[in-house]
Amino acid sequence: MRFRLSSLVNEFELIRTHFQRDPLDPSVVLGVGDDAAIVSQLSDYETVISVDSVVAGRHVPQICPPDGFAARLLGRGLSDLAAMGADPKYVLLSLTLPTFEPGWVDHFADRFHKLCVRFGLDLVGGDTSRGPLSAHITVIGHVPKGSAISRSGLRSGDDLWVFGSDLGGARAYLDVLDGLESNHEVWAERYWRPEPQLVAGLSLRGMASAMIDISDGLCQDLFHLLDNSVGSATVKLQSNLIPFCDDLVDRFGLEKALEYALTGGDDYCLLASIPPGLEVPGCGRRIGMVVKGESARILLDGKPLPSKWQLGWDHSR
Numbered sequence: 001m002r003f004r005l006s007s008l009v010n011e012f013e014l015i016r017t018h019f020q021r022d023p024l025d026p027s028v029v030l031g032v033g034d035d036a037a038i039v040s041q042l043s044d045y046e047t048v049i050s051v052d053s054v055v056a057g058r059h060v061p062q063i064c065p066p067d068g069f070a071a072r073l074l075g076r077g078l079s080d081l082a083a084m085g086a087d088p089k090y091v092l093l094s095l096t097l098p099t100f101e102p103g104w105v106d107h108f109a110d111r112f113h114k115l116c117v118r119f120g121l122d123l124v125g126g127d128t129s130r131g132p133l134s135a136h137i138t139v140i141g142h143v144p145k146g147s148a149i150s151r152s153g154l155r156s157g158d159d160l161w162v163f164g165s166d167l168g169g170a171r172a173y174l175d176v177l178d179g180l181e182s183n184h185e186v187w188a189e190r191y192w193r194p195e196p197q198l199v200a201g202l203s204l205r206g207m208a209s210a211m212i213d214i215s216d217g218l219c220q221d222l223f224h225l226l227d228n229s230v231g232s233a234t235v236k237l238q239s240n241l242i243p244f245c246d247d248l249v250d251r252f253g254l255e256k257a258l259e260y261a262l263t264g265g266d267d268y269c270l271l272a273s274i275p276p277g278l279e280v281p282g283c284g285r286r287i288g289m290v291v292k293g294e295s296a297r298i299l300l301d302g303k304p305l306p307s308k309w310q311l312g313w314d315h316s317r
Contacts, residue, residue, distance in 0.1 A: 024122050027042070028122050032125055042142060046144075047140060048086040078121075081196070095135045096129050121139070151211070154226065158209050160272075164200070167269065168264050197213075200281055204274075211273075214270070215267075217262070235288055238288055
């Protein structure tokens with residue numbers, strides 16, 4: 001897989017300088033720099049694959065910090081693997097740049113590779129071209145056969161758990177970017193540097209009935225679990241159990257804080273349904289329960305969700 005850039009830049013120098021690294025894992029037979037990557041397969045494991053993208057002006061501001069762009073890109077992709085209970089192994093990167101600015105690419109590549117080392121990922125190939133700033137990654141992981149966690153399996157009697165730091169901070173940071181709120185370091189951290197819950201995902205193998213990462217908003221993602229539930233079900237959420245991000249209630253009041261936490265998205269926590277009575281990992285917080293219902297719906301403190309709420313991110317808008 002070759003990295004292509006405009007003729008103004010030597011593509012081979014670009015590869016050597018920014019994207020070619022010694023493999024972290026011996027399963028990488030051939031990595032960056034050839035027409036395709038070669039990796040050896042492990043017996044008794046299944047491969048988990050996910051694709052994600054970050055487009056400037058759509059998912060992030062048109063002008064954005066390279067380290068934040070890299071962290072947000074990789075964090076989003078790895079969160080999908082975490083939701084499946086998968087171990088991350090490899091990543092493919094397609095990067096489109098408006099111009100080749102060595103300083104920006106230096107910082108992007110440095111952050112990207114440091115995160116790859118931290119999470120045990122090998123960059124094994126990709127593509128680079130010139131155009132509006134955007135990036136697409138394919139993350140590849142593995143799980144022991146039959147142990148992956150999917151969105152199917154939520155059932156009445158389960159408890160609903162969130163795994164991760166807190167909710168609503170990334171949505172609140174959009175108000176900072178729009179000039180509606182003063183800067184907040186924790187909100188900025190949640191937006192630019194999402195923390196994929198890989199350890200939690202691994203620990204929930206064989207425990208969670210169903211799981212999804214909270215990317216488009218907790219309520220919208222929860223409906224995906226309800227749509228794939230075992231029998232019709234209703235989820236009862238409790239507002240006093242919602243893990244709000246720092247200062248969310250103080251800045252916006254409880255009603256707006258609940259809206260941001262439950263519909264804002266970009267939290268990249270894990271949302272899991274777990275049968276009661278199990279020893280749940282300590283990083284989890286119970287936020288409600290699943291009961292029998294004639295149709296899939298969500299109740300907050302026993303009442304329907306406010307009709308004015310937009311339940312999450314819509315990629316078609």
